[in-house]
Amino acid sequence: MAPYSFREHTGELKLRLESTTLEGLFVEAARALAEIVAGDPGSWEQEAGSQEQEAADAMGGDTATASEVRLEAPDRDALLVDWLNELIYTSERDKGVYDQVSMKSLSEQSLVAEIRGRTTERLCLPVKAATFHGLRIEHAPSGWHAEVVLDV
Amino acid sequence: MTKLTEFRTLSPVIHELPPDPGRGMRVPARVFADGELLEQIAADNSLEQLVNVTTLPGIADAACGMPDMHEGYGFPVGGVAGTRAPDGVISPGGIGFDINCGVRLLRSELTEAELEPIKEPLVHEISRTIPSGYGRRGRWALEAATLERVLTEGCPFLIRERGLGSIEDLELIESGGCMAGADAEAVSERAKHRGHDQLGTLGGGNHFLELQVVEAVLDEEAASCLGLRAGQITVLIHTGSRGLGHQVCVDAVRTMDRAMARYGITVPDRQLACAPLSSPEGQSYFGAMTAAANFAWCNRQVITERVRDVFERFAPRPDAKELHLVYDVGHNTARLEKFDGETLCVHRKGATRALGPSAAELPARYRSSGQPVFIPGSMGTSSYVLVGTDAAAELSLASTCHGAGRALSRKAAKRKTTGSEVRKQLAARGIVVRCPSNAELAEEAPLAYKAVEEVVRVVHEAGLARRVARLRPLGVIKG
Numbered sequence: 001m002a003p004y005s006f007r008e009h010t011g012e013l014k015l016r017l018e019s020t021t022l023e024g025l026f027v028e029a030a031r032a033l034a035e036i037v038a039g040d041p042g043s044w045e046q047e048a049g050s051q052e053q054e055a056a057d058a059m060g061g062d063t064a065t066a067s068e069v070r071l072e073a074p075d076r077d078a079l080l081v082d083w084l085n086e087l088i089y090t091s092e093r094d095k096g097v098y099d100q101v102s103m104k105s106l107s108e109q110s111l112v113a114e115i116r117g118r119t120t121e122r123l124c125l126p127v128k129a130a131t132f133h134g135l136r137i138e139h140a141p142s143g144w145h146a147e148v149v150l151d152v
Numbered sequence: 153m154t155k156l157t158e159f160r161t162l163s164p165v166i167h168e169l170p171p172d173p174g175r176g177m178r179v180p181a182r183v184f185a186d187g188e189l190l191e192q193i194a195a196d197n198s199l200e201q202l203v204n205v206t207t208l209p210g211i212a213d214a215a216c217g218m219p220d221m222h223e224g225y226g227f228p229v230g231g232v233a234g235t236r237a238p239d240g241v242i243s244p245g246g247i248g249f250d251i252n253c254g255v256r257l258l259r260s261e262l263t264e265a266e267l268e269p270i271k272e273p274l275v276h277e278i279s280r281t282i283p284s285g286y287g288r289r290g291r292w293a294l295e296a297a298t299l300e301r302v303l304t305e306g307c308p309f310l311i312r313e314r315g316l317g318s319i320e321d322l323e324l325i326e327s328g329g330c331m332a333g334a335d336a337e338a339v340s341e342r343a344k345h346r347g348h349d350q351l352g353t354l355g356g357g358n359h360f361l362e363l364q365v366v367e368a369v370l371d372e373e374a375a376s377c378l379g380l381r382a383g384q385i386t387v388l389i390h391t392g393s394r395g396l397g398h399q400v401c402v403d404a405v406r407t408m409d410r411a412m413a414r415y416g417i418t419v420p421d422r423q424l425a426c427a428p429l430s431s432p433e434g435q436s437y438f439g440a441m442t443a444a445a446n447f448a449w450c451n452r453q454v455i456t457e458r459v460r461d462v463f464e465r466f467a468p469r470p471d472a473k474e475l476h477l478v479y480d481v482g483h484n485t486a487r488l489e490k491f492d493g494e495t496l497c498v499h500r501k502g503a504t505r506a507l508g509p510s511a512a513e514l515p516a517r518y519r520s521s522g523q524p525v526f527i528p529g530s531m532g533t534s535s536y537v538l539v540g541t542d543a544a545a546e547l548s549l550a551s552t553c554h555g556a557g558r559a560l561s562r563k564a565a566k567r568k569t570t571g572s573e574v575r576k577q578l579a580a581r582g583i584v585v586r587c588p589s590n591a592e593l594a595e596e597a598p599l600a601y602k603a604v605e606e607v608v609r610v611v612h613e614a615g616l617a618r619r620v621a622r623l624r625p626l627g628v629i630k631g
Binding site: 006082092 | 196198222223224225226229245248249250285342345346356357395398399401402405406409410421422423425558559560561562563564589592
């Protein structure tokens with residue numbers, strides 16, 4: 001069972017999440033977004049002449065970054081959408097790839113988490129936002145499953 | 153599940169699903185497409201999404217789907233809906249996250265033969281000058297007070313007070329580059345932070361800047377009115393309100409999702425979250441959305457000025473240094489517009505306003521032709537210039553399509569081609585490409601889109617807009 005995967009959608013990006021716990025589902029959502037933000041190194045091709053890209057390369061090493069997230073929402077669907085949108089905003093603000101999550105508390109309507117990761121000069125953030133469209137969070141005997149459409 | 157067989161064929165290119173109260177439909181769902189495009193549209197969930205739009209409180213006339221319609225979230229991309237002001241709803245999902253994403257066309261005095269020897273360095277220099285790519289920051293970090301004026305006053309502020317453009321530009325931007333009702337205070341600090349250093353940047357995804365040649369003039373009189381002639385070099389800019397607009401939409405969907413119960417509103421898809429336009433939530437979003445629209449016009453204006461600087465340096469003759477604006481028109485907006493004496497809040501999500509010649513707010517020079525509309529093809533394929541018709545007011549709330557429309561998901565496109573293959577194919581056709589990412593190049597490959605010719609033919613035959621000219625790409629800078 002892949003903890004997260006990206007599914008077909010004509011115009012957008014559908015994210016499928018799986019975990020044994022609800023907390024795990026939220027952690028996987030962060031990891032999936034971090035993978036997108038970090039970009040696939042193999043997919044990038046250096047074009048000659050991009051001054052900013054060259055400058056970014058010259059700056060070299062990434063540095064560690066961390067942030068605290070506190071959210072309240074009317075239900076867990078809204079909480080997952082808010083969580084992803086918070087991560088999108090924080091990633092863009094910090095030029096950060098947040099792939100580690102320490103969940104301090106999580107309920108149906110609130111969460112407190114510490115997110116950690118690294119800054120990058122090659123931020124790749126094609127995701128504009130997480131949406132409610134087709135959002136599903138299910139608790140089955142096999143574990144927790146969710147699908148969320150991201151606007152790209 | 154909405155089936156094609158439920159639609160009545162009103163003409164070969166107009167199909168309508170009558171309102172079904174059992175599904176909560178308040179008005180018909182009207183789709184502009186021929187048989188082939190209709191089949192493509194029916195292949196994803198866009199018809200279902202259009203039916204969902206017909207349930208919005210206060211919706212008037214019909215929910216319209218353009219021929220480039222495809223599945224989005226909440227609204228389909230290529231969807232149009234007008235709700236009765238002041239108490240009909242406004243739905244941020246009906247405008248989208250990239251508020252006032254749009255297209256502007258510039259015309260030069262250069263010919264293709266004159267461009268050829270300088271094409272490669274010119275494209276290269278433009279790509280160095282205009283930051284592109286996801287989350288990229290610009291070269292101008294706005295102070296809070298300046299950003300406030302950009303949001304509130306739009307292009308007139310940039311042009312009159314900062315000298316970024318000519319006075320002539322103002323009448324050639326939809327709404328003069330400043331939509332009334334902007335409220336910078338309704339724009340969150342987060343949105344302002346995301347946007348403060350992004351003015352003058354292309355962004356990523358399907359955003360691009362293209363050098364083109366007018367390959368064919370299809371309507372001499374209208375083309376002449378727009379200052380276009382065969383063989384002329386043009387520049388097309390497609391971008392929007394960047395992170396600022398995205399955050400405005402995120403904030404508003406969140407607010408309205410929590411407010412709907414208070415107004416007794418239920419929607420079939422939570423992404424259609426909405427509130428009465430007259431409510432505090434509706435007014436706040438309208439003010440913020442309008443401010444983001446002004447930001448988008450300013451973004452395209454700053455990019456235009458940078459391209460003009462490059463052209464001035466590269467022009468092979470003194471009288472070919474200038475780039476004149478043909479028009480700038482958005483395709484992700486909500487506007488208050490009058491139809492039959494009634495004021496509607498017209499949501500256009502991936503749809504372009506197309507005013508006919510008799511529209512009072514058109515600049516004088518376009519009162520004989522109608523409003524210019526630009527329909528970009530997919531990367532490397534032709535784009536079209538059209539003009540609006542008076543008939544479109546009744547047919548589609550004065551709206552037309554906005555592009556070719558995706559046919560394949562990004563993933564499916566990458567299974568069918570690679571970025572390096574796309575580069576080779578474009579190079580073989582003499583098209584210079586600048587795009588940092590092979591993956592994104594593959595995602596935006598021509599095979600991922602519907603045939604723009606067919607989409608444009610349908611809007612022409614349906615009477616939503618008239619074809620004026622076809623533009624062939626020579627150089628592409630992809631975000």
